[in-house]
Amino acid sequence: MEDIGNLFHGFSVVLQPYNIMLMVVGIVLGVIVGVLPGLGGANGVAILLPLTFSMSPTSAIIMLSCIYWGALFGGAITSILFNIPGEPWSVATTFDGYPMAQQGKAGQALTAAFTSSFVGALFSVVMITLVAPLVASFALRFGPAEIFSVYFLAFCSFVGLSKEPPFKTLASMMIGFALGAVGLDQMTGQLRLTFGFETLLTGFDFLIAVIGLFGIGEILLTMEEGLSFRGKAAKIDLKVVINTWKELPRYWMLYLRSCLIGCWMGISPAGATPASFMSYGIAKRISKNGNNFGKGEIEGVIAPETAAHAAGTAALLPMIALGVPGSPTAAVLLGGLLIWGLQPGPLLFIEQKDFVWGLIASMYMGNIVGLIVVLTCVPLFAAILRIPFSVIAPIILVLCAIGAYTVHNNTFDVVMMLVFGVVGYFMKKTNYPLAPMVLAIVLGDKAEESFRQSLLASQGGMGVFFTNALVSTIMVLGLIALFWPIIQGGLNLLRSGTKGSHPVA
Amino acid sequence: MNDVSDEASESGLSQRSVEIGVAITISILAMIGMIGALRVGTGWSSEGPLAGFFPFYICIAILISSAVNMTQILRTKNDGAVFASWDKINKVLQVLIPTAIYVGIIPYSGIYVASALLVGGFMKVLGLYSWAASCALGIAVPLFTFAAFEKWFLVPLPKGPLEHLLGY
Numbered sequence: 139m140e141d142i143g144n145l146f147h148g149f150s151v152v153l154q155p156y157n158i159m160l161m162v163v164g165i166v167l168g169v170i171v172g173v174l175p176g177l178g179g180a181n182g183v184a185i186l187l188p189l190t191f192s193m194s195p196t197s198a199i200i201m202l203s204c205i206y207w208g209a210l211f212g213g214a215i216t217s218i219l220f221n222i223p224g225e226p227w228s229v230a231t232t233f234d235g236y237p238m239a240q241q242g243k244a245g246q247a248l249t250a251a252f253t254s255s256f257v258g259a260l261f262s263v264v265m266i267t268l269v270a271p272l273v274a275s276f277a278l279r280f281g282p283a284e285i286f287s288v289y290f291l292a293f294c295s296f297v298g299l300s301k302e303p304p305f306k307t308l309a310s311m312m313i314g315f316a317l318g319a320v321g322l323d324q325m326t327g328q329l330r331l332t333f334g335f336e337t338l339l340t341g342f343d344f345l346i347a348v349i350g351l352f353g354i355g356e357i358l359l360t361m362e363e364g365l366s367f368r369g370k371a372a373k374i375d376l377k378v379v380i381n382t383w384k385e386l387p388r389y390w391m392l393y394l395r396s397c398l399i400g401c402w403m404g405i406s407p408a409g410a411t412p413a414s415f416m417s418y419g420i421a422k423r424i425s426k427n428g429n430n431f432g433k434g435e436i437e438g439v440i441a442p443e444t445a446a447h448a449a450g451t452a453a454l455l456p457m458i459a460l461g462v463p464g465s466p467t468a469a470v471l472l473g474g475l476l477i478w479g480l481q482p483g484p485l486l487f488i489e490q491k492d493f494v495w496g497l498i499a500s501m502y503m504g505n506i507v508g509l510i511v512v513l514t515c516v517p518l519f520a521a522i523l524r525i526p527f528s529v530i531a532p533i534i535l536v537l538c539a540i541g542a543y544t545v546h547n548n549t550f551d552v553v554m555m556l557v558f559g560v561v562g563y564f565m566k567k568t569n570y571p572l573a574p575m576v577l578a579i580v581l582g583d584k585a586e587e588s589f590r591q592s593l594l595a596s597q598g599g600m601g602v603f604f605t606n607a608l609v610s611t612i613m614v615l616g617l618i619a620l621f622w623p624i625i626q627g628g629l630n631l632l633r634s635g636t637k638g639s640h641p642v643a
Numbered sequence: 644m645n646d647v648s649d650e651a652s653e654s655g656l657s658q659r660s661v662e663i664g665v666a667i668t669i670s671i672l673a674m675i676g677m678i679g680a681l682r683v684g685t686g687w688s689s690e691g692p693l694a695g696f697f698p699f700y701i702c703i704a705i706l707i708s709s710a711v712n713m714t715q716i717l718r719t720k721n722d723g724a725v726f727a728s729w730d731k732i733n734k735v736l737q738v739l740i741p742t743a744i745y746v747g748i749i750p751y752s753g754i755y756v757a758s759a760l761l762v763g764g765f766m767k768v769l770g771l772y773s774w775a776a777s778c779a780l781g782i783a784v785p786l787f788t789f790a791a792f793e794k795w796f797l798v799p800l801p802k803g804p805l806e807h808l809l810g811y
Contacts, residue, residue, distance in 0.1 A: 304714075306712060308708045309709060315698075316698055316705065319701070329683075331680065332679075451658075525756050528769050532761045535745070549801055556746050559738070567661070567727070622669045
């Protein structure tokens with residue numbers, strides 16, 4: 139196959155000493171960016187983009203994509219060690235990763251997370267290698283109705299498959315939608331729900347919500363125990379890593395499933411965040427240890443991390459092949475391509491072979507280098523847990539404030555962050571789940587937009603969501619997920635009914 | 644003396660009243676949302692839903708969910724469970740109030756001075772470290788963040804009179 143030859147040519151480009159150095163630098167920067175809340179993947183890449191103007195496009199994209207991987211890896215570190223998701227897609231990792239760290243299993247959690255990320259990303263890269271030349275025609279079939287159905291599926295899986303009381307999950311999610319709706323309405327250009335407050339023009343940014351709910355909220359919760367809180371010192375060494383690695387192949391079904399979910403969600407505009415939630419929700423339902431999810435179950439770390447990284451990587455496919463970014467970070471990378479005068483799309487494969495295959499080769503190498511770098515730095519990060527809380531709490535608060543500020547260069551956002559922090563405290567204590575709210579804030583606008591675009595095209599008919607096989611299937615899956623508890627209850631009734639008719643002798 | 648009563652008699656905010664309060668607050672916010680949505684129109688135009696359509700029905704969904712939650716709360720008997728004892732609430736306020744002050748002064752003093760005060764203050768008052776340690780870290784943290792964000796990442800952060808004096 140001609141493409142394999144191209145791939146090897148790409149490797150030869152990547153494996154030059156200068157480019158290898160750029161990879162390592164990129165990964166390290168990316169991890170730092172991924173670890174800092176608020177300075178997320180998209181922001182971080184955007185900020186570091188100007189650093190690359192002096193390089194050749196191939197070298198530049200190698201470094202930028204490595205920053206991207208680093209950020210993907212880095213989000214897991216603060217999720218597990220501090221229960222502060224460094225990225226929206228690491229939110230699901232906190233559910234089981236942090237309890238594991240609290241139980242002294244931080245090393246295992248981190249190893250599992252990084253390895254899962256690596257596996258997920260690798261899966262997607264192989265997929266991209268095989269599929270990239272073929273993808274154009276299929277993606278064009280994703281109209282607004284199909285896009286909406288994917289969002290619908292993600293939301294429904296959350297309500298139907300979560301362990302919290304469904305009406306609290308629903309309330310939480312609806313609040314998120316309402317918050318997301320504040321500000322400029324994209325379809326009509328009107329301001330809504332702002333009540334004349336100028337500061338609400340841009341609405342509630344999900345980054346602020348995440349920093350407040352998870353960062354500040356968590357600190358407030360922790361304070362209840364007083365300053366005697368201290369992270370359990372984690373013994374990280376090669377033995378822990380290898381022992382965890384020995385354990386992981388047992389979960390190959392989980393890996394496969396999560397990779398597929400991630401790939402699928404990544405290619406579609408849904409992206410890494412819903413992929414991680416969906417993978418977590420489904421893993422919880424299917425796993426034998428489902429009831430332990432949320433208390434420190436390693437599967438609860440594997441599922442979201444694999445899916446999120448598979449999705450994050452897969453999001454690059456539509457960007458390269460069609461010029462349609464599959465995620466905000468991919469959108470920034472796209473901007474970089476345009477600045478360098480490269481036109482993304484099918485022609486890129488023909489006219490700029492060096493570049494495209496160099497990029498794809500760097501995805502392989504970048505992930506390998508990334509895994510090595512994060513595994514070796516794990517002891518460093520675990521040691522952070524031993525710093526006394528009275529020192530680390532204000533530092534986290536300062537970083538959160540900086541993170542909140544840099545989103546829109548707005549001090550009002552820092553105030554909002556604090557408000558969200560108090561909200562998060564109350565919500566956690568009254569068992570209202572936070573994740574659906576964040577998901578709804580992030581995706582609410584986009585979901586609404588695709589809904590309204592679909593209706594625009596169909597002139598108001600709701601049947602547009604069942605017009606073809608693709609969209610109907612996804613919608614039906616969504617409805618099944620939504621009513622799953624009722625369906626499951628019905629199935630249980632049926633089962634116990636048949637058992638009852640065979641009396642035990 | 645049985646210890647069972649100790650748990651129930653631990654004085655604090657009761658879980659039940661907080662849950663009720665949360666449900667009521669959510670409902671009020673939902674009603675505010677509905678008013679806001681009505682302002683931009685909640686009907687269906689020739690091009691599909693108006694801007695207020697979604698927010699309106701979302702708020703209705705919130706009200707319904709809150710009503711369900713409320714009935715569930717009111718149905719369960721008051722078992723005296725405590726949301727947080729006054730002791731714990733005190734500790735939370737110990738963080739919340741300094742943070743609120745911190746956030747409040749940032750627009751005026753810039754983030755670096757505010758951070759220095761926060762870190763130093765935390766260490767001295769809550770961590771009971773010495774003056775030397777508190778000041779040392781209190782100054783080191785803003786310096787580090789300054790170097791990292793202003794110089795390295797080239798991300799401007801809010802500055803106050805002190806930085807202006809120094810020429811930034």
